[in-house]
Amino acid sequence: MNVKTTQNRLAGYAFLIERHRLNILPNWHISSISSTGTPRSIVHDEWIESVYTSSYWPGDSTGDHLEFALRYDGVNLGILSAIFDVVAADDIATWIASKPTGKYARRIWFFYEFLVEQKLPLPDLTRGNYINVLDPDRYYTAVPGQRVQRQRVINNLPGGKFFCPIVRRTDKLADMEKMNLRKRCEDVVTSYPPELLRRALTYLYNKETKSSFEIEHIKPDTSRTGKFIDLLKMAEHKDFCEKHLLISIQNHIVDTRFQDTDYRTNQNYIGQTISYQKQLIHYVCPKPDDLADLMEGLIAAHQTMKEGAVPAVVHAAVISYGFVFLHPFEDGNGRIHRFLIHNILYRQGAIPKGIMFPISAAMLKNPELYDRSLEAFSAPLMRLIGYDLNDLGQMIVSGKTRDWYRYMDMTAQAEALFDFVKLTIEYELVEELNFLARYDKTRQSLQEIVDMPDRLMDLFIRLCTQNNGHLSAKKRESHFGFLTDEELANMENAVHEGFMT
Numbered sequence: 001m002n003v004k005t006t007q008n009r010l011a012g013y014a015f016l017i018e019r020h021r022l023n024i025l026p027n028w029h030i031s032s033i034s035s036t037g038t039p040r041s042i043v044h045d046e047w048i049e050s051v052y053t054s055s056y057w058p059g060d061s062t063g064d065h066l067e068f069a070l071r072y073d074g075v076n077l078g079i080l081s082a083i084f085d086v087v088a089a090d091d092i093a094t095w096i097a098s099k100p101t102g103k104y105a106r107r108i109w110f111f112y113e114f115l116v117e118q119k120l121p122l123p124d125l126t127r128g129n130y131i132n133v134l135d136p137d138r139y140y141t142a143v144p145g146q147r148v149q150r151q152r153v154i155n156n157l158p159g160g161k162f163f164c165p166i167v168r169r170t171d172k173l174a175d176m177e178k179m180n181l182r183k184r185c186e187d188v189v190t191s192y193p194p195e196l197l198r199r200a201l202t203y204l205y206n207k208e209t210k211s212s213f214e215i216e217h218i219k220p221d222t223s224r225t226g227k228f229i230d231l232l233k234m235a236e237h238k239d240f241c242e243k244h245l246l247i248s249i250q251n252h253i254v255d256t257r258f259q260d261t262d263y264r265t266n267q268n269y270i271g272q273t274i275s276y277q278k279q280l281i282h283y284v285c286p287k288p289d290d291l292a293d294l295m296e297g298l299i300a301a302h303q304t305m306k307e308g309a310v311p312a313v314v315h316a317a318v319i320s321y322g323f324v325f326l327h328p329f330e331d332g333n334g335r336i337h338r339f340l341i342h343n344i345l346y347r348q349g350a351i352p353k354g355i356m357f358p359i360s361a362a363m364l365k366n367p368e369l370y371d372r373s374l375e376a377f378s379a380p381l382m383r384l385i386g387y388d389l390n391d392l393g394q395m396i397v398s399g400k401t402r403d404w405y406r407y408m409d410m411t412a413q414a415e416a417l418f419d420f421v422k423l424t425i426e427y428e429l430v431e432e433l434n435f436l437a438r439y440d441k442t443r444q445s446l447q448e449i450v451d452m453p454d455r456l457m458d459l460f461i462r463l464c465t466q467n468n469g470h471l472s473a474k475k476r477e478s479h480f481g482f483l484t485d486e487e488l489a490n491m492e493n494a495v496h497e498g499f500m501t
Contacts, residue, residue: 002163003441008032008034009057010030010031010032011033011065011068012070013027013079016062022079022086023384024078027074028046029047030051031050031052032051032052033053033056033057035053039053039056045456046380062083062091063096064095075111075139077115077166078403078407079156079408081407085113086333089118089120089121100125100492103131106153109122110150111421115161129152130147132154132488134157140169142157142158142307142309143156145157149477158304158305158318159297162294162298162300163405164301164406165301165409167409168409171236173414175418181348181422182350184426188429189352203231204358204429206225207358207361208360209331212360213228213335213381215364215370215500216334227253228253232339232356234342234344234440235342235346239347241319241340241343242299246336258330260329262293263288264329267284267287267333268327270285273318283374283378284385286326286327287402291326294406300321301318313421315415316344320417321373322396324337324374325377325378358425361428362427366423369420372417373411375488376412376413377410377413380437384404438498438499439498442494442495442499443458446460448486460496465495465499469495
């Protein structure tokens with residue numbers, strides 16, 4: 001993600017990254033200064049490039065470019081942390097002291113002490129209004145936040161030192177907030193008879209379970225299917241985002257031989273074998289030594305967002321995707337990731353209780369969208385991370401990588417989850433409920449033609465729908481030889497009207 005410039009000068013984060021040769025996950029926005037032309041922005045697939053006129057040049061100091069970055073490039077805690085690691089604290093303090101009441105200087109001051117955990121040689125502020133660390137018009141924040149007297153700021157970050165993702169307020173997410181997703185869900189389900197809804201729950205629980213396993217190309221036996229259904233039925237009743245409960249979930253859904261008693265202690269990764277002793281690595285998980293702090297931070301961020309009125313879809317995206325990116329267990333991470341979506345959406349009131357919400361089915365039917373939501377973080381990470389893989393498939397990751405997982409921009413994941421929630425309400429729920437309604441109507445029509453056992457009725461419908469509305473001669477001979485030609489024709493017509501029109 002390099003801006004190709006001949007005359008342009010980089011500014012903000014891009015300037016500081018180049019100056020200090022930082023190996024860092026890229027920001028969503030890159031700035032440069034041109035001596036000619038007018039301000040303009042170029043939208044790329046994954047990022048935006050903005051070109052400003054020479055009057056925007058901030059100066060040559062680190063502080064000047066940090067201020068420019070917060071103003072135009074946005075808050076990126078990962079980049080800020082990397083900059084603070086290589087810039088002398090006295091240089092930062094001197095620049096802040098030159099404008100101690102400036103809102104950007106106060107934010108930089110707060111971010112330095114928050115990220116580095118070291119106080120700068122500056123006195124506490126004693127006057128001035130409190131300002132938000134994150135602008136609520138640009139980011140999703142925790143409300144009301146915590147007052148920090150030292151810089152006279154309100155810490156409204158959605159997480160803490162160990163895990164603090166950022167989600168920007170985009171137009172797409174603004175559309176989400178305008179929608180009453182819970183009401184839309186209620187409008188769908190209340191348009192069907194209560195008895196049909198009760199029957200639909202069984203189908204929906206099975207559909208969600210099979211979809212969640214199928215995403216991982218797993219075919220569960222009846223025991224594993226039943227255990228996952230039992231877990232889904234608990235999603236609305238308890239907050240599961242606690243360490244001991246997450247371990248309990250993992251133990252409940254995986255083979256007993258792969259149950260964990262704590263977070264993993266080995267270096268995990270996601271890959272596939274492409275030839276003998278050759279692996280294609282798709283994703284490298286955090287180092288096990290970093291995992292305890294990262295997971296503590298994830299759970300703390302969950303509490304902060306729960307208490308801080310962060311919209312449920314944003315909250316669920318940050319925690320569920322954050323969980324799968326951290327990959328704390330040997331097995332079951334993907335299924336727990338999708339379970340946490342249910343758990344948080346239920347607990348935060350985004351979907352009505354008593355309804356199964358088959359979001360994994362939407363993910364399964366839209367694999368490119370799901371893959372993009374994962375690759376929005378994993379692809380740039382894999383361009384940076386260094387590792388060695390031995391003949392036994394054991395991995396060693398080089399360098400410090402912890403902050404890459406601590407301070408993610410999770411806007412893409414929030415937007416993707418919004419898409420999946422919308423698809424689930426408007427298609428998956430409607431599709432399943434419509435199917436059952438058509439099924440009931442068709443069975444009633446068949447019953448009026450020939451009064452036969454439910455088992456045979458269900459078999460007739462299944463065989464006909466699998467064969468474009470007709471019963472094959474072989475299946476008729478095997479199972480329905482007792483039907484007259486007229487009865488068969490009338491029954492096939494009933495199935496065609498019920499499902500094919």
